[in-house]
Amino acid sequence: MRSYNILIVGVGGQGLLTLGSIIGVACTIRGLDVAVAEVHGMSQRGGSVVVYVRIGEEPSPIMPVGSADHMLALELIEAARYIHYVKKMGHVTVNDFLWPPPLSIYPSRDQLFGEMKTRDIKLHVVNANDMSTKITGSPISANIAILGYALGVDESLRELLGLDVIDKSLEEHFRGHVLELNKSLLRMAFKEGLKRGE
Amino acid sequence: MLLGNEAIARGALEAGICFATAYPGTPSTEIVEVLSEVARECDIYVEWSVNEKVAFESAYGAAIAGVRSITAMKHVGLNVASDILMSSAYAGVSESFVVVTADDPSAHSSQNEQDNRWYGLLAHLPVLEPSNAREAYKFIKEAFKLSSKHKIPVIFRSTTRISHTRMPIELEEDIPIEKKCKGEFTVDYERWVLIPAHTRRRKLELLKIWEALRGEDHYVTIYNQGLEKTIIASGLAYTYVREVLNLLNLTNRVTLVKVNMPVPLPRKPILKTLEYAREILVVEELDPIVEMQLKDLAATCGFKVNIRGKDLVPESYELTVEAVYRAVAKFMNVEDKLPWENVEPIKLNPPIPPRPPILCAGCPHRSTYYAVKVAANRARLRNVVYTGDIGCYSLGYQKPFETQMTCFEMGGSIGVAHGLAKVIENPVVAVIGDSTFYHAGIPPALNTVYNKSNVLILVLDNMTTAMTGHQPHPGTGVTATGEATIRVAPESVLSSLGFKVYIINPLHVKEAIEELTKAFEEFKHGVNVAVVSRMRCALEVLRNARRRGVILPIYTIVEDKCTGCMACVKLTACPAIVVEPGSRKPRIESSLCAGCGLCAAICPYRAIVVANKPSENWEALWWGP
Numbered sequence: 003m004r005s006y007n008i009l010i011v012g013v014g015g016q017g018l019l020t021l022g023s024i025i026g027v028a029c030t031i032r033g034l035d036v037a038v039a040e041v042h043g044m045s046q047r048g049g050s051v052v053v054y055v056r057i058g059e060e061p062s063p064i065m066p067v068g069s070a071d072h073m074l075a076l077e078l079i080e081a082a083r084y085i086h087y088v089k090k091m092g093h094v095t096v097n098d099f100l101w102p103p104p105l106s107i108y109p110s111r112d113q114l115f116g117e118m119k120t121r122d123i124k125l126h127v128v129n130a131n132d133m134s135t136k137i138t139g140s141p142i143s144a145n146i147a148i149l150g151y152a153l154g155v156d157e158s159l160r161e162l163l164g165l166d167v168i169d170k171s172l173e174e175h176f177r178g179h180v181l182e183l184n185k186s187l188l189r190m191a192f193k194e195g196l197k198r199g200e
Numbered sequence: 201m202l203l204g205n206e207a208i209a210r211g212a213l214e215a216g217i218c219f220a221t222a223y224p225g226t227p228s229t230e231i232v233e234v235l236s237e238v239a240r241e242c243d244i245y246v247e248w249s250v251n252e253k254v255a256f257e258s259a260y261g262a263a264i265a266g267v268r269s270i271t272a273m274k275h276v277g278l279n280v281a282s283d284i285l286m287s288s289a290y291a292g293v294s295e296s297f298v299v300v301t302a303d304d305p306s307a308h309s310s311q312n313e314q315d316n317r318w319y320g321l322l323a324h325l326p327v328l329e330p331s332n333a334r335e336a337y338k339f340i341k342e343a344f345k346l347s348s349k350h351k352i353p354v355i356f357r358s359t360t361r362i363s364h365t366r367m368p369i370e371l372e373e374d375i376p377i378e379k380k381c382k383g384e385f386t387v388d389y390e391r392w393v394l395i396p397a398h399t400r401r402r403k404l405e406l407l408k409i410w411e412a413l414r415g416e417d418h419y420v421t422i423y424n425q426g427l428e429k430t431i432i433a434s435g436l437a438y439t440y441v442r443e444v445l446n447l448l449n450l451t452n453r454v455t456l457v458k459v460n461m462p463v464p465l466p467r468k469p470i471l472k473t474l475e476y477a478r479e480i481l482v483v484e485e486l487d488p489i490v491e492m493q494l495k496d497l498a499a500t501c502g503f504k505v506n507i508r509g510k511d512l513v514p515e516s517y518e519l520t521v522e523a524v525y526r527a528v529a530k531f532m533n534v535e536d537k538l539p540w541e542n543v544e545p546i547k548l549n550p551p552i553p554p555r556p557p558i559l560c561a562g563c564p565h566r567s568t569y570y571a572v573k574v575a576a577n578r579a580r581l582r583n584v585v586y587t588g589d590i591g592c593y594s595l596g597y598q599k600p601f602e603t604q605m606t607c608f609e610m611g612g613s614i615g616v617a618h619g620l621a622k623v624i625e626n627p628v629v630a631v632i633g634d635s636t637f638y639h640a641g642i643p644p645a646l647n648t649v650y651n652k653s654n655v656l657i658l659v660l661d662n663m664t665t666a667m668t669g670h671q672p673h674p675g676t677g678v679t680a681t682g683e684a685t686i687r688v689a690p691e692s693v694l695s696s697l698g699f700k701v702y703i704i705n706p707l708h709v710k711e712a713i714e715e716l717t718k719a720f721e722e723f724k725h726g727v728n729v730a731v732v733s734r735m736r737c738a739l740e741v742l743r744n745a746r747r748r749g750v751i752l753p754i755y756t757i758v759e760d761k762c763t764g765c766m767a768c769v770k771l772t773a774c775p776a777i778v779v780e781p782g783s784r785k786p787r788i789e790s791s792l793c794a795g796c797g798l799c800a801a802i803c804p805y806r807a808i809v810v811a812n813k814p815s816e817n818w819e820a821l822w823w824g825p
Contacts, residue, residue, distance in 0.1 A: 050555040
C-alpha cells in the first residue's frame with residue numbers, strides 16, 4: 003500500500019483538528035488506512051499545533067522529520083518552524099497569514115518567505131484567509147481553502163483523494179448552509195490551485 | 201473513522217456496560233463524553249463526577265452490585281483515585297469493571313508524564329495496553345472479559361497518541377440491547393469490609409489471582425520465534441518497532457514479541473523467549489516496566505541473556521520513529537542515521553519565536569488577572585504570592601499577569617497557599633477555577649478557615665470545565681446527560697465555610713477593580729475573604745454568538761488617537777492585538793477580537809473603540825446559558 007504523509011501546522015483555534023479529521027474521513031471513504039494524530043487540551047489554546055496525517059498500512063501516529071509529502075500550513079511562522087518535517091522536493095502549501103505570538107520579536111514575512119524559497123520544496127502561497135472571507139464572511143474556513151488549493155497543486159494528493167471524496171467527507175462534518183459554503187470554497191480554492199499547478 | 205477514545209467508548213458499549221463515570225481530563229475526556237452523548241439512546245447511566253476518586257468509587261459501587269461499569273481518567277487522575285484503587289484490588293468485583301488511564305507521555309497537557317503501569321504492580325491489578333486506536337477498540341472488550349474472569353478491576357492503559365489518534369475502525373458487533381443495569385448488593389462482611397482481619401485474608405486471595413494472571417499467555421504474541429536477536433515491545437512502542445524494522449529491512453532477522461499485558465508479564469511466552477534469545481531489546485514508552493520484570497524473570501530462572509532497554513530507548517517523553525530507529529539500529533549493529541534527508545530547518549535573526557499556549561482573545565481570566573493586579577496595587581498589597589491550579593488559567597504564569605506562581609495538582613492552590621501563609625510574610629492569594637474548586641478545592645478551603653490562615657481564595661468561575669472542552673459540573677445546573685439538577689454556586693459553598701464572598705464581573709473592568717480593592721482591604725485586616733469572578737469562557741461565547749446570530753462588539757484602534765504607548769499590548773498580551781514589524785502602533789485583528797473590551801478599558805488615550813454595531817443582547821452571552 004502506498005504511503006503518503008500530510009503534516010498540518012498552525013495556531014490552536016485555526017481549525018487544524020477539523021482539517022485533519024476531514025482528510026482522515028476522506029481516506030476512509032477511499033478505503034485507505036490512515037492515522038490522524040491530534041493534540042487536545044491546553045496545547046490547543048493559541049499554541050503551536052501539529053496534526054500528523056499518515057496514510058499507509060497501520061501507520062504509527064507521529065511522522066519522522068523529513069517525511070511529509072505535503073505540509074499544509076495555516077500560518078507562516080508555524081510553516082517555518084516545522085519545515086524540516088518536509089521531504090526533499092515535498093509540497094508546502096502555506097496560508098499568507100502571519101500571526102505573531104503576543105509580546106514576541108519575530109522575523110518578517112519577507113524574511114520567512116525568503117528562507118523558505120531557498121529550500122528544496124515546492125512552495126505554494128495562498129491567501130486562504132481572504133478566500134474564506136470572500137465566501138463565508140470570515141477566515142474561519144481558511145482550513146478548507148488550504149485543502150482545496152493543495153489538491154489543485156499536488157497531483158499525487160489529487161490521485162489519492164479527489165474533490166468528490168473531500169465533498170463526501172465535508173458532508174460528514176458540516177450541515178446545511180455551512181456545508182454549501184465550504185463546498186464552494188473548496189472548489190474555488192481548488193481551481194486557483196490548479197491554475198497555479200499548471 | 202474513530203478517535204482512539206471514541207473507539208474505547210464503542211468497545212465498552214459492545215462489552216455491555218451500563219454505568220460510566222469520569223472527571224474530564226486530557227487525554228481521557230472523550231471516552232465518557234461520547235458515552236454521555238449516547239446514554240439515552242443506549243439506555244445506560246453516565247455521569248461527570250466531581251473528581252476521579254468519586255468517579256472510581258461510583259463505578260466500583262455499581263460493579264460490586266453486579267453492573268458492568270467503566271471509569272476513565274487521565275494519568276494524574278488515578279492518583280486522586282489511588283486510595284480506592286488499592287482497596288478495590290483486595291475486595292474485587294462482582295461484575296466486570298475497567299479503569300481506563302490515559303497517560304500523557306511528553307506531558308502535552310499535564311503536569312507530569314507518570315507511567316501508570318506502575319499502579320498495576322502496586323495494586324496487583326492487570327494492565328492491558330493497546331498498540332493503536334484500532335486495537336484499543338478490541339482490547340477494551342478483552343479487559344472486560346479479563347475482569348469478569350478473575351473478578352477484579354482491570355486497568356486499561358491508553359496514551360495521548362492512542363486516545364487522540366483517529367483511525368478507520370471496522371466494527372465487530374452491535375451494542376447489546378439486553379444488559380444488566382439493575383444490580384443487587386450481597387452483604388459479605390469478609391469481602392466488602394476491609395478491616396485488618398478481613399484484609400489479610402483478601403491479600404492471599406489477591407496473590408492467587410495475581411499468579412493466575414501470569415498464566416494469561418495469550419496476551420503475548422511472538423513473531424519469528426527462535427532467532428537470537430529479540431525485540432520485546434509493549435503497547436504503542438510495538439507500532440514504532442514494526443515501522444522501523446520495515447525501514448531497516450530487518451523484519452525477518454529478529455524475533456518480535458508483542459506484549460499486550462505488560463503487568464503482570466505473562467510467564468510462559470516470556471520464558472520461551474528467554475530460552476531462544478541471546479540478546480533482547482525492550483522497547484516501551486516511559487518507564488522500564490516490562491524490562492524490569494523481564495530482568496527479574498531472567499535472573500530468577502538463571503538465563504544469561506543480554507537485556508537492553510532504557511540504555512538505548514529514551515525514558516523521557518513520547519517515543520518517535522527517530523528514537524526507536526536509533527535504538528533498534530544500534531541494537532542490530534547497523535548505521536543509525538535515518539535513510540533519508542529532510543529539508544534544512546530555518547534559522548533566522550530574529551529567530552522563530554516560541555508559541556506556547558496562551559489565554560484566548562476575550563478570555564475572562566485575562567480581564568480578571570488584570571483587575572486583580574490593579575486592585576492589589578490600589579489596596580497597597582505588596583509582593584503578593586499567587587498560588588495556582590490546574591486549568592486554562594494556569595497560563596497566568598506568563599507575562600504580564602504573573603498570577604500563577606505555583607501549579608502542582610488539582611486543588612493544590614488552596615492547600616499550598618495555607619502552608620505558605622503560615623510561614624511567609626507576603627499576602628497569599630489562591631487562584632482556582634470553578635471546576636477545580638468543586639474537584640478538590642473545598643477540603644483545603646475548609647482547612648484554611650479551621651486552621652486560621654489568612655488566604656484570599658479567588659475562584660475563576662467561567663461556569664464550565666473549559667480546558668477539556670466545556671463539560672458541565674455542579675455549578676452549572678445540568679448533568680452529563682443534559683438533565684436539569686441542583687446548582688451549587690461556589691459562593692454558597694464558600695459562605696457556608698465562613699468566607700465573606702465578593703462576586704465580580706470582569707467584563708466591566710472598572711467596577712471589578714473597585715470591588716476587588718474593597719475585598720483586598722478587608723483581607724488585609726484579617727477577614728476570611730473569597731472572590732468569585734464570573735464570566736463565561738470566550739470560546740463558548742463565540743460559539744453561541746455564531747449559533748444564535750448574536751453580533752459581539754469588535755474593537756478597533758483609532759490611528760489618530762493612538763500614541764503608540766503600547767499599553768494595550770503590554771498589559772493584555774491579547775493575541776488579537778498585533779504589532780506589524782516596523783510599525784510603531786498596534787492594530788486589532790478584527791477576525792480574532794471577541795469584544796471583551798479590556799484593551800479599551802486600559803487605553804489611556806481612549807483610542808480603542810467599538811467598530812461595529814453589536815446586537816442589543818450581546819452582554820447576556822457572557823453570563824447567561
